[in-house]
Amino acid sequence: MSDVMLLGVKTKLNLTDAQKVLMSKHAGIKRFTYNWGLATWQELYNAGCKFNHRTLRTFFNKHLKAEYPWIKEKGICQKITEFAFEDLNAAFFRFFDGIAEYPKFKKKGNNDSFTVNCGGKPMPFGGNSIKLPTIGWVKLHEGLPHGTTSKVTISRIADDWYIAFTYYHKKPVKIVDRIPAVGVDLGIKTLATLSTGVIFHNAKYLAKNLKQIAHLHQELQRKIKGSNNRNKAKTKLQRMHRRIAFLRNDLLHKITNYICKNHAIIVIEDLNISGMLKNGKLSKAISDCGFHEFKRQLEYKSKKFGCELIIADRWYPSSQLCSTCGHKHESLTLKDRVYKCSNCALSIDRDLNAALNLLKLAFNCVPRN
Numbered sequence: 001m002s003d004v005m006l007l008g009v010k011t012k013l014n015l016t017d018a019q020k021v022l023m024s025k026h027a028g029i030k031r032f033t034y035n036w037g038l039a040t041w042q043e044l045y046n047a048g049c050k051f052n053h054r055t056l057r058t059f060f061n062k063h064l065k066a067e068y069p070w071i072k073e074k075g076i077c078q079k080i081t082e083f084a085f086e087d088l089n090a091a092f093f094r095f096f097d098g099i100a101e102y103p104k105f106k107k108k109g110n111n112d113s114f115t116v117n118c119g120g121k122p123m124p125f126g127g128n129s130i131k132l133p134t135i136g137w138v139k140l141h142e143g144l145p146h147g148t149t150s151k152v153t154i155s156r157i158a159d160d161w162y163i164a165f166t167y168y169h170k171k172p173v174k175i176v177d178r179i180p181a182v183g184v185d186l187g188i189k190t191l192a193t194l195s196t197g198v199i200f201h202n203a204k205y206l207a208k209n210l211k212q213i214a215h216l217h218q219e220l221q222r223k224i225k226g227s228n229n230r231n232k233a234k235t236k237l238q239r240m241h242r243r244i245a246f247l248r249n250d251l252l253h254k255i256t257n258y259i260c261k262n263h264a265i266i267v268i269e270d271l272n273i274s275g276m277l278k279n280g281k282l283s284k285a286i287s288d289c290g291f292h293e294f295k296r297q298l299e300y301k302s303k304k305f306g307c308e309l310i311i312a313d314r315w316y317p318s319s320q321l322c323s324t325c326g327h328k329h330e331s332l333t334l335k336d337r338v339y340k341c342s343n344c345a346l347s348i349d350r351d352l353n354a355a356l357n358l359l360k361l362a363f364n365c366v367p368r369n
Contacts, residue, residue: 005171005304010164012141013154019138023154023161026080026135027112029071033060033084035105041088053089057082077134083115083151109234113155122148123165130163138163145169158238174306181265183358185318185351186294188285189337192255193351195359200255205244206288213240248290256297260305266298267358270314312361322346323356 015023037056044051060081065071072078094100117123118133126146131137132154140163149165156162183195191202216237223230259266273291277283295311302309312318319339320329327343332350339346339353346353 003171004168006166007169007304008164008166008300009144010162011144013161013163014139014141015161019135020161022075022135023156024112025070025073025076026114026116026154027156028108029076030080030084030114031106031108031112032068032071033081034088036060036064037085037088038103038105041092053085056088057085060085075134075136077116077132079116079119079133080114083117087115111155113153115151115153117151120150122150123152124148125165125167158242159235160242172305175261178262178264178307180263181267181359181362182259182263183318183355183360183362184259184266184268185354185358186269186271186289186291187351188282188289190351191251191289192259192294193349193355194259195352195355197352199351202289203247203251204285204288205247205251206284209240209244213237216240248288249293252290252294252297256294256301260298260301260307263307265308265310265362266302267310267312267361268295268298269312269316269318269354269358271295272314310361312358316357316361318354318357319350321353321357323348323353323360 013019037053037060040056041051065081071081088103091100091103095102116133116135123133124131124146125144125148127140128143129137129139130144130152132152147167147169149167152163152165154161154163179196185193187193188202190199192200216233220230220233220237223233271291273286276286279286298309317328320332321327322329322339322341322344324346325341325344327341329339329341332339337350339348339350341347
């Protein structure tokens with residue numbers, strides 16, 4: 001078994017004004033290339049031509065780059081156009097697989113990003129700076145361990161730039177002294193309830209800042225489109241959303257770290273998040289919880305810390321079953337916060353009861369009626 005694992009890191013860049021302009025140029029070229037590829041893809045498809053993203057990339061490099069000299073401007077890494085076509089191809093694959101919607105044209109200021117590499121050579125990093133191909137040395141907001149990566153993706157969130165990449169790192173020593181298993185029930189009021197009795201409350205960062213977000217939206221609507229004041233108001237709104245997202249992720253990282261470090265087997269439920277979001281009354285509260293991110297973090301951290309993750313079947317009635325006798329209470333509603341069993345007279349918190357039922361799946365001890 002290999003003693004290394006693939007880890008990902010994303011951190012803020014401390015850029016000069018000139019470097020920020022250069023990053024914006026890279027993102028603009030990536031956006032132009034992607035949109036040209038998407039428009040050409042649609043035209044060729046409607047004409048019945050056979051092609052793929054590689055033929056589009058070859059044509060673009062041979063003919064289009066000569067028409068737009070600003071693409072080959074000094075300091076611009078030419079790898080961004082290559083990855084733009086790869087991103088377009090991946091977007092169509094996700095569409096054909098039914099994972100995402102049909103690819104859309106990119107707009108300036110929305111999810112600006114680009115990817116670069118060193119032409120197949122390893123890219124070293126470590127400390128408080130990293131050398132990017134063509135761009136040169138850039139400072140990192142925090143120090144990183146030394147290593148190498150194959151490519152990096154740089155993106156803008158509000159008015160700051162961030163760098164993300166993956167690298168191989170030695171696996172940590174497996175923790176021996178841990179609780180054998182735990183069931184984790186996710187909810188809106190209490191974000192996570194463990195079968196051990198530990199409760200993690202939902203901070204509700206979005207709900208707490210809704211008034212301020214509404215105020216910033218009003219300020220943005222009052223500004224004239226295309227004006228500097230509108231751009232400033234838009235940046236303020238983006239900063240608020242960024243702050244909420246970062247606070248939520250920080251909370252989720254703390255919870256998932258605790259769960260993975262202290263338990264050998266973890267059992268969670270497979271929630272139909274997309275279906276839950278269709279509930280107009282609860283969609284905002286559900287999106288404020290970050291259930292998908294919670295599951296994603298558990299999936300990779302379970303491998304990192306050497307524990308086993310079990311995902312219960314979506315239709316397993318963890319909330320309806322009695323954790324003591326297995327009796328099924330089918331008339332249970334969302335308003336019922338205490339589970340009362342009519343068979344054995346058990347009275348227990350609804351979420352704790354669900355977590356205890358999930359715990360039984362770790363030992364293949366599922367109660368049956």
